[in-house]
Every structure is written in C-alpha cells, then in structure tokens.
Amino acid sequence: MTNYFAYLNLKRLPALLVVFLLAVILPIVRAAWGFAQEPDRGDAIVSGSIADASTLIPILASDSASSEVCGLLYNGLVKYDKDLQLVGDLAESWEIQDEGLTIVFHLRRNVVWHDGRPFTARDVEFTYQKLIDPQVRTPYGGDFERVKALEVPDEFTVRVTYKEAFAPALSSWGMPILPRHVLEKEDLNTTRFARQPIGLGPYRFKSWKTQEKIELISNPAYFEHQPFIDRAIYRVIPDVSTIFLELQTQGLDSAGLTPLQFTRQTDTAFFKTHYRKFRLPSFTYVYLGYNLDHPFFRDKKVRQALNHAVDKDEIIRIVHLGLGTVCTGPFIPGSWAYNDRVKPAAFAPALARQLLAEAGWRDTDADGWLDKEGKPFSFTVITNQGNEERIRSAEIIQRRLKEIGVEMKIKVLEWSVFIHQFVNKRKFEAVILGWSLPREPDNFDIWHSSKTREGEFNFVGYSNPEVDTALVEARKIFDPEKRKIYYQRVHQLLYEDQPYMFLYVPDSLSVLHNRFRGVKPAPAGIGYNFIDWWVEKSRQRYRLTP
C-alpha cells in the first residue's frame, strides 16, 4: 500500500512539475517577454496625415495617402512580409511554369467581401480587365499589358500567361483586387464607389469627410482574424506644426516627425511617458542627376571628381540632423538586390581637383574657377519648390564645389513647371530629385538607354550597354538568388559611372502612442502586423459606441 503510494507520488512528480511550471513560471516568463495576457479588443488609432486621400479605388490612386487607406481595405494576391519577402495574401500559393511564362495562383477559399459575397477568381479577372482597359485612368496598366492571357479554370484558380518571362510580374499581383459584383456595371472613373468602397481587407469603410477624416471599422470576417483595434481614423492636418501640437495633447496616436522634432523637441518627459519614437529607413533616396548630354558631364572622370568633392555625411548631418544613411545606388540598403561591396567614395577635395585636372579642367586665368578651352566650369542645378531638404542639400553641395573651383547656381521651380518644362523635356544641366525605392528592384524604366523620350524617366540620358543587358536579363529570372547577381552588378556599374551623385537615404521618423502593444519593428517598418496591435482595456482611450 505504502509502496503503491510512493509509486504514485513518484509517477506524479513530473506532472506536478509541469503544472507548477505552467501555473507559476510561464506567466512570469511571458510577462517578462511582453505577452502576458490575451490581447484586449477595442479602442481606436488616430493617425495624422498631411494630405487627404483622392480616391479609394486602389488601381486609380497614385498618392500615398490614398494607398495607405486602401492598404487596410483591400488585399492583393501576394504581399511583402516583414522581411520584404514576397508571400501569399489572397493567393494561398502559386506555381511558376513554362520557364516563367505562366504563373498559376491558387486562391484562398474562405474570403468574403465586406458585403458578405464570396471572393473568387472572377474578381481577379475583373480587376485585370480594368487595369488594361484604355478608358480607365489607372497609372498601373504597364505591368499588366505584358499579360498574353488570363484564364480562370475554376473559381479559385487564376492562370496568367505572359508574352515573355517577366519576373516583376509576380510582385505586380500585389495590386489590390476589386469586387466584380459591385463594380461590373459602373464607370470606374466616376463611380461613387471611390468614396464608399467595399473591400475585403482587415478594415471596413465607415465614413469620409473630405479634408477632415476617414474612418474605418474592423472587419469581423477578415480571413486572418478580426483586428484587435476597433477603429482606424485618419485625420487630415496639412500643417506639421499643428500635427506636433496635436501630439502634445494626445490628440493623435501616430504621426510623422521632422528631424528637428525627432531629435530636439520630443525629448521631453511628456513624450517619454506617452509615446514611442521610431526611426526606420524610408525607402526613398535623394540624388543629384547630371544631364549626360551636357559637354561638362560627358566625361565619367568629371562626375567621379564631383562625387569626391561633396561630403554626403555632412549633408545628412546638417539637413537631416544625422538621421539618414549615405546612398550608393538605387536599391533598398540591406535588401537582396543591394551590393554591400559598393562603398561610398571618400570625401577628398584634393583627389577631386586632381581628377578634374586630368580631365582638362584647370584654373588657367587664376580667377578661382576652373576652366577648359576658355569656358569656366559653371552650371545650374534645378530642384522643386516646397522641398526644403533638397534646397538645403543644394546649398551645401554648392559650397563644397566652390572649394574645388566649380560654380553651381541653384534654381528652385514650382513643381508643375519643373516637371513639364524642364525635367520631361531634358532642359537642365543638373537636377536634385528623389526616387522611391520599391521592394521590387526592377529599375528598367529609370536606367535603360531606351527610356529617354520626353516624359520618360531616364531623363539624365544614361546609356551603358552592360547595364542595359543586365536589366533585360534580370527581368527574365524569378529566383532572387540568381537575379541578384545582375542587380548587384548594376549597382556597382552605376556607382562607377556616376550618372547621379547618389546623396542619401533619409530615415522615416514617426511617433506612436505607447498604449499600443504588439508593435515589432522589422525591415518592412512597423505597419505590417497592424491587425495584431492591441491596447489593454484600462488604457483604451476611445469607445466604439458609448
């Protein structure tokens, strides 16, 4: 009997230990890790935006405010995850067949639109038809005109055949899908749907007051799970000073900051108690582009010299208060296409002067400015009004170039005039502008030598046969491991050729109320897991209905 007892006790010991672990130690560990309890539902997030959306039909929207709201209302077939890898979204999986000529998407089966109707392959087909319809004012038709045929073998399969293998095609299917049953008989350009959309994303549309606010409500039927935060509200506040004052009364939960606000004005006790600051790369870069048809800039040596003459760290330090990184090429730093072996050129004015002398630029008349064949080295850089950072960068470059005897004049132009009269017509000597860094690294439209007609984007007139070939070849390969060889080569060649003086990648600076939990910064930023954010009941600030 006693034996039996002892036996039982011994036998139970591990089980007791497990219970003890579960009951006592685990919660402590979990609390320490920050996921102590089940997420609470409720509350709202109020974001400040300097511009209003223009339309909530994603295939017509070309501004960032519209795209941001559309991001919560709709989904595409694929998406980029937190590590910037392409993963399935509405498509559960896909296959690439016939050496890249065909992509077959297998769609999720449990997805419903916000009005309760099921999502099917017909919606994908409909969205595609609208994207290639010449009457529809979509800026995104280009990628889809390469499609030879789109077939729907069954309700949950989409088979896309291309005229030739086109690797960027896969990411182009991140384009949000529109509901066929609602829009079938509508004119997409003028429909009311643009202001009362029906999507299938984590949030449903509730209201839109022009230039005031857009309000969304969580979708209980969302296929991943219902978001924990009940409402997402975008408030339009065009002035950055007002946004900052609103933060000081906790009127906004999330907003962008200027470098000055980030470093100097948010170091107060108030901000530390109520907000969390985020500093993440911005997926954009700023550059000075040369008109390569201009006699001064035809010689690669001159462009390399100018690159040595300008201190990019200084620009970042002064213009962005140190919040940015030196840019060496048109790819997201740290992404697979980016070439780590390309190092920024040293700031070396003496070397710059030597290179210029080798190219024939000397100060023969001793007036302080370099000259060649009787012409002084003097050119004008243009940039657009309203972007203080570009104007200030120009001023710093101007001073550094003056030190090596090169005169750079600065002309600031209103945006529409700047684009139409100067950039599109290639009527400039040098230009300061920025590009965004898309997650899909295909850069064909910016660097291929065929893209120099009026209004196209190789407006500097860059032409390098090796870059041309690499850009064409890279488009045919789907495997990033093989594709990256081409892009890393392009990166290296571009930095050597210096068609642009690559300046910097600014950091994107933002602030978020610290009651939100589950926020995990990643290479993609913080918004990627928004549906998992939550607020403890006791700290919630807004109720859905009183």
Added chain:
Amino acid sequence: MSTYIIRRLLGIIPLLFGITVVSFFIIRLAPGKPVAVEQSLNPRVSPELRLRLEKQFGLDKPLHVQYLIWMKQIVRLDFGRSYIDSRPVMEKIAERIPLTLGLNLAALVLIFLIAVPLGVRSAIKADSAFDHSVTFLSFLFFAAPTFWLALLFMQFFSIQLGWFPISGLTSLDFEYFSAWGKAGDSIRHLFLPVFVAAIGGFAGLTRYMRSNMIEALRQPYIATARAKGLPESAVLYSHALRNALLPVVTILGLSIPGLLGGSVIFESIFALPGIGRLFYEAVMTRDYPLIMAEVVITAVLTMLGNLIADISYACVDPRISYKER
C-alpha cells in the same frame, strides 16, 4: 430703381464673358500642365497614359476650341469634373461652402462688434491714452502674421489651459453626442479660428471707423446739434454715427466675395476643410475645370457685391437715388 437693377444685372453678362476669356487663356498659357497622375514622378506611369489622359480631358485640341467647349458646358451650369479625382467640380466646391461661409460670417460679425464701438470711442476720446492704446493694438494685430498668432493661441489656450481643441471641426465621437453636445463641440472647435480670423481683420475697420467718426464730428451740423442743446448721446449716436457709418456699408458690400474666399495658411494651420486650400491645390495641380469654376464664382460674387453696396447706399443715404432722370 428696378430698371436700374435690371440694367446692372444685364451689364454683368458681357463683363463675365470678358473675365472668363482672359482668365481661361492666361491659365492655359501659364507654364506647366495638369499633374493629376504624376504627382510623385511615378516610373510606373508611362508617357502613353499621360497622352491618353490629355486626350480624354480634351487638352489636345486648340485653345479656342477648348474655350468654346467649356463655354457650352457653362451655359448649362455644368462646370465639369476635376482632373484629380473625377468628381464634379460643383460638388467639390459645395461641400466646402458651409464651413467657409459660416466661418467668414462669424468672423465678420465679430469684427463689426469689436471694431465699430472701439473706433467710435477712439474718435470721441481722440488722442487720449485709450485712443493710443487702441491704435497700438490694432497695428500690432494687423502686423502679426496669422499663422504665428494661431500657433501661439493653440499653445496657450489648447495646450497650457486645455480650453479648446487644437484643430479640426468636430471631436472624433461627434456623431454620438446629443444635439446640445454637438453644438457645444462645434463652438469649441470654431472658437479659435474665428477669433484669430477676426483679430487680423478688426484693426483696419477700427481705424476706418475712427477717422470717419472724427470727420463726422467736425461737420457744421454737429455744431448745430450741440448749439440747439441736444443731449451729447443724441449728438454722437443719432447724428454723427449715422453719417460715419455710411462708408462702412461699402465695406460690407465689398466683403461679400470675401465670404466665400479662404486663406490657405489659416485653413492649413487649423486643419479646416475650407475653400482656400481647395483652390490653392487646384492651381498647383493645374486642375483647369476647378480653377475656372472658382474664377466664375468670384467674379459673379464681386459684381453682385458691388451692386448690393450701390443699392444699399440708396437705402441708407437719402441724397443718393438711382431714379431715371
């Protein structure tokens, strides 16, 4: 009187025609083009799409043809659709009118409530300490930039004291408030904007009122009124003030087009969806239909404002009449 009004109204038509011709051509000939789809210099937007859009908007036709097409629409009161979001231009303007009109009316009333008594009192006590401090303050507020005053007031009244919200029109839970709650919420949101708008405007009118009143007090009929022993209040308020107010009527008439005008800076600071920002953005993006609609509205309002000022002259000043001679 009525024939006069009809004649003036008919006169508006050729004038309006002239204004639209001139502004249509100036706007089209100004450098730049509509930038609807290429706001962000998007490499995904091909030049072909841009040409297709220009064709859809009819921008490939000769200018005079474009004008005739526009004119044909206008006589049917169709102002077209915006290039930016394809919404009817009139719908875009109409949704901005209540706020702009309400704000400007409230500010105008406040301006008159402050400026008329202040100006009159300054005139009666000309060169006193009161007069000098009013002069000093009016010039101070007149010279202070609105955006700076607005930020100072937000900092003080909203952040330090917490009396008013900083920006916007309504609270986030506005729709759940009771009727009284809604009214209170709107007033709290609009107080600072109206106050700031009025503070910049009252200075001019105060000065104007003061000099009119001083001028009136110098007139012989005031001496006569005093000589026949009228009480001072009757002299000031029924004789001098009535005459001093006459020119103010002109100002009222001239402020009619301003009632639908907005200020970009002001609306941006307070995050108000007013008409000023709508037209500023229209000009920056060369949204031609929207710009032309604004030109027509402002022109019509200005001409009507002048007409109303002239008519009210006749009503308040018996010396003026528009009877057929």
